[in-house]
Amino acid sequence: MIREWMCGFLTSQAEQAFKEGDYTRVRACCQWVLHEQPEQLQLQAMLGEAALAVRDSFTARSCWQACVDANQQDAQAWFNLAKAQIQLADWPAAEQALRQAQALAPQVAEIQQSLAAVERMQTAVAAGAEAQTPAQNLTQAVNDAVANKAWQQVRELLANPRDRDAQGQRAYFLATFYLGLRDEAQQLWLPLAAQERDPECLAAAVVLSLEEQQLNHAERLLQRAQQADASHVAVRLAEAVWYAQHDTERAEKCYQQLLLDCPQEPEVALAVGGFYAQAERLAEAEQVFRQALQRDPRQAAAWYNLGTLLLTYRHDLAEATQCFEQAVERDISNTDYLNNLGVCYRSQGLLDKAEQCFLRILQLKQDTASAWRNLGLVYGLATRHVDAEGCLQRAIALQPEHAGGWLELASQHIQASAPALAKRYAEAALALEANSYTYNVLGLACVHLDQCEEAERHFNQALSLAEAEQQSGPLINLAGLYSSTLRIEQALEILESHLGEPGGFYSNYLFTLNYSPDLDHRQVLAGYRRAVEPVYPPARYQAYANPRSPSRRLKIGYVSPDFRRHACRYFIDPLLRHHDHQRFEIYAYSDVRFPDDITEVFKGMVDHWCHAPGLSHEQLAERIRADGIDILVDLAGHTAGNRLHTFALKPAPVQLSWMGYGYTTGLTQIDYLMCDRQFLPEGYEDAIAEQPWFVDSPLFCYQGNDWPLAEQSPFKRNGYVTFGCLSRTIRLNKHDLGLWAKLLQRVPESRLALNTKTLADPEVAERFAAFFTERGVARERLLFGYSSPAYVAMQDIDIILDCFPHNSGTTLFESLWQGLPFVTLRHRPTMGRMGATILHGLGRDEWIADTPEEYLAIAERLAGDTTALGDLHGSLRQEMQASLLCNGAAFTAKFESAYQQMWQRFCEVNAEEGSA
Incomplete structure (x- = not known):
């Protein structure tokens, strides 16, 4: 049933693409459906028409042949088959098809005219008079493009196989190889393999063979390449790649010698840096890329590789973004550079910039499925759900067999509160690839459909298929289901048994621990300490340059991911709205990845705003110190998007937590937890890791909303x-x-x-x-x-x-x-x-x-x-x-008084440090 639904979905996508003249989408959709339902002649015809329009003659001929085989009386199908034969210059076959069409529709003048033209062409060919129109300067243009390593240009110049002589075949093969089109390069190498003597082509073939794990064949090719020219840079690089398969020490020597002999060759630095990165010798890889850029900062590829290294291994989003910006500045037509830059922008919530990157890719190459997917994800995060759906559907239409595209569309519909469609798309992905991730997304769709029992079955199936490193998602989701269905002990058992593993177990454990009905406050705090201690770093900062004046204007910093349309806004708003800016300088460190209208309101309430998603925890800590924050306030606790790692570094002299979580953070680096005597009664100070700072009740102030009241009880x-x-x-x-x-x-x-x-x-x-x-x-x-x-x-x-x-x-x-x-x-x-x-x-x-x-x-x-x-x-x-x-004004005054007392206490305790 789901495959029938998928066929219907892709048929509608093909029809839409046909109207838009997007042949690539038409072809991808039609071919998938025709594989499932070969009797769909209307799709054969649609694909055939689109193929004719873009001169994909072989596809057109195949489609129209299928149509005439199914219906010998279809004059239009015979005529279109003739058009395909004409494009292929198969004049006898074209004449035969036209005569069939003429017999069925003798009144159609266009058929008559085409038949006459074909007969004339056959006469001309027989007389040797067919016009020849070779490109006058093609060879020189190809040579220039090869010399400049403009491989995409080489591909475009030699797109027609008829234009490729022996030299052109070599150039086209190298262009395909260097552009990373490995499958096509393998096919292009086959007719060259036996007699090829060009060292660069042989070196490329060595790499292709190694990627296919054909080690003996690669060794023979390497020997041929060395006989042709052992000093050629490409050959020496191929030699290093070959040694890297079995003798990394010898490979490293080859790479190092290449660096000494050819420091100006960009591909050498890229290869050596890549070798170190693959060996997880990250500092050495980074050094190679940086040295290459010192020699020549114009190397776009080196900027790109450095950015990839920083992003993948260092998780340094901010500097990686800068590297990708440098790469794009030097080569604005490279889709890989644009894609990574767009992904970085998206991760930082810079959605407008991300959108421009992906749109640029699509301007360069409209049929780039990954760009459509990424653009769809950007629109989804911007809550432009209709646009997101359209982009993701285009991605699927271009790659119907790519299960990930269906899953992204499923996730988008979960985000857009359309779980029924999300489930359908996830089921489509499952029909293509039954793996752990697919079952996990399907389970999430069921959760959002309130089909918890079915979701539980899917999460269990995901676990049965998952490798160890893939189990965190379904385990956490399963624990969430248990905790919400009267099985919290089972949830805690799952989470506690995986506490030391990555994937979010500890934060979900802390969240769930709060709700355990049978633990006292000491047991809960002990669980927090056990979970928190291995995760967070020790305090990095001990000394602070903040002036020790109790009466000066204090700098207060608020850190939150919830400066947006979120329930917390009803409690944050009264505090920020009523601050006395003559006595307090207010900073907001916002981890809102996707700002909204409420974010703009909050921006207007503070003196300084920092958009922080692109900053690492260490970078944010440095920013806080540079801003000279006196009192840093955590508004998130252990909720999603928190910055407790930054607080653990202790960037501010006084740190406290309030509101967003309602319980201890478990971190002694946070000095205070704001409390009143209802929240934390006398004698229960051992329930929290921080010191309690007591204010008069109430501990919270509520802004209120515009909900209507019912007319009667x-x-x-x-x-x-x-x-x-x-x-x-x-x-x-x-x-x-x-x-x-x-x-x-x-x-x-x-x-x-x-x-x-x-x-x-x-x-x-x-x-x-x-x-x-x-x-x-x-x-x-x-x-x-x-x-x-x-x-x-x-x-x-x-x-x-x-x-x-x-x-x-x-x-x-x-x-x-x-x-x-x-x-x-x-x-x-x-x-x-x-x-x-x-x-x-x-x-x-x-x-x-x-x-x-x-x-x-x-x-x-x-x-x-x-x-x-x-x-x-x-x-x-x-x-x-x-x-x-x-009463927001009274509430804020109470908190401001607490801030002043906290600062006075800090000044008294640290008076001997002065302002050092």
């Missing part, structure tokens, strides 16, 4: 109270669910609404429902599903139930904003106290419980006073707006 519509929770299912466990089951038994006729994405999967919903039915709660009292945005679900809820031991976060603020009271249990610091700090800031401590029994009593009391519930529904937003929870 749900109880008035339904006649019964509905409890609800909108938290992610990772927070749901046997403790809070068990307590809620007791609550439903205590409040007759009440309902429980759990509204979250995971529960949109009926199988997962029933897994959770079984927990309640086993405890005597009827299934019809359970309202499980998912709706978005959250206020839609809130319109059907009277009272929100907070989770424990890990409380909800943003949804608690949103609940109050929508007129819904919530009940919370003060539990494990710190995220088990989030609900308490919110309610204490609102002045509603009566909704805070210290025991499970109190929790039940508060919820039962709220449910029993439906009049008060109705009143709260209409008044709670105004109450919230009038409270400290929404």
Whole structure:
């Protein structure tokens, strides 16, 4: 079934390409479909017409021959077959086809005219009068292009096989080889192999044979090349490549001697640097490339190779970008240089620059599938999903057998919130290549379709096919599913057993550890220390040049990947908006890879803005020190895109964490974690690695949103109270669910609404429902599903139930904003106290419980006073707006006072250092 769908997809792509005159896409799509469905004559005809238009005569002849074989009465097919024969100068075959067409359509004048022209041509040929039009200066033009190593120009000059004499065949072969078209070069070498004496051609053939692992054949070719000219640079390079297969010490000597003898030859430095890079002798490879550029900075290829080295092995995105810029500046028509530069720009969120690189490639060569794919990825990141889809579809149309293209389109549709199509594209990729990565992407599509049980099967299949180094993705995804479906112990077991491995295990372990329902705060912190210590570097900086004046204007730096349309913006905004810029100079270090309109708003709130995605952790640390930041504030914790590696280096004298994560970072290099006494009660200071810095409650300030309020409370519509929770299912466990089951038994006729994405999967919903039915709660009292945005679900809820031991976060603020009271249990610091700090800031401590029994009593009391519930529904937003929870100016003043006290403490402790 999926292959039939793929045929339909590619047929539509072929039709679109035909309208656009894009023959390469037409050909790729039609050939794939015809391989699957050879009876599709309309595609034979479409391909035949396109081939005629671009003078691909052999393809045209094959297509129209298939058409006439299928229908001998089709005059147009016979006529088109004749056109193909005319292009091939096969006059007898053309005449025969035209006579068939004439017999079927004698009234068509064009057929008559073509037949007469063919008859005249045959007469001329017989008389030896066929016109000859050789290119007058072709040989000289080819020689000049070869001398300048303009290999693409050589290919263009000799594109017609009829123009290639023996010298032209050699030149065309070398051009193909040097341009990296290895398969074609192998075919071109075959007719040359027996008699060829040109040393450069023989050297190229040596490399081709080595790439095919034909070592004996390569040795014989090398001997022939050395007999022809042992001193030729290409021959000596081939000799070094040959030795590199079995005697690296001898190969290195060959390369070093070449460097001594031919330092000005660009290909020598490239080859030697490549040899060292392949041997992972990276410092030596880098030195070779840099020395080559010192001798001649015009060498585009050396800039390109240096950039590739820095990007691949050093992961130095910033300097690699500069190298690729230098390469492109010197050769703006090299698609490899443009491609790597575009990828670097894309990785830094410089989407406009990336777009220009890929568009330039497509101007040079419209049928470059990789450029279409990369351009599609750029548009996807810019949320231009329609444009992204069009580009990725073109890439698939050009390379239908490339499973990666289908997977990229699947990933794009996941990003564009179109998981049904994403799943279809992933299934298409699976039909082409059943590997671990394909199953993993298919599993992700199912997750986004809320088909968690099926996703789990795909992740397990991905694991069964994965090599050890490929297992991280499916393992982490599988752990995520377990943690969200009442199997958090299994999730932690997976993540903890892979803690020392790359791929993100440690960060997912930390995230999941927070939600474990059976660990106390000391056990959680111990897990953090165990996971964090091997990952982060020790502090690099000990001394700071910041003036030790407690009263001066302080430089405050905020570091976050969430200066964008993200839930964190509702809490960051009130702080940045109300800063006193006379007393504080505000810096933002933004790791937003793809800025949006909210990013622009944040830019206007600060004195200095640094777009940081292209900076390594070390480079960002140096930038922070150069800016003279006094207090550096982490707004992300261990969430995606964090810069804790930079904080670990300790670039600022005072460092603290707040808001984005809600728990310890586990890093002692971060001096403080912002807390209030609800968040971290007295006696629990051992729950965090940092020192707590206490401010008056509340610890957070909420900006609010423009969600509409429901006209009346749900109880008035339904006649019964509905409890609800909108938290992610990772927070749901046997403790809070068990307590809620007791609550439903205590409040007759009440309902429980759990509204979250995971529960949109009926199988997962029933897994959770079984927990309640086993405890005597009827299934019809359970309202499980998912709706978005959250206020839609809130319109059907009277009272929100907070989770424990890990409380909800943003949804608690949103609940109050929508007129819904919530009940919370003060539990494990710190995220088990989030609900308490919110309610204490609102002045509603009566909704805070210290025991499970109190929790039940508060919820039962709220449910029993439906009049008060109705009143709260209409008044709670105004109450919230009038409270400290929404007082941005007071909140910022509180934080600014904390900053000044932190700095004064630093100055007192470090007074003896002065301003050194």
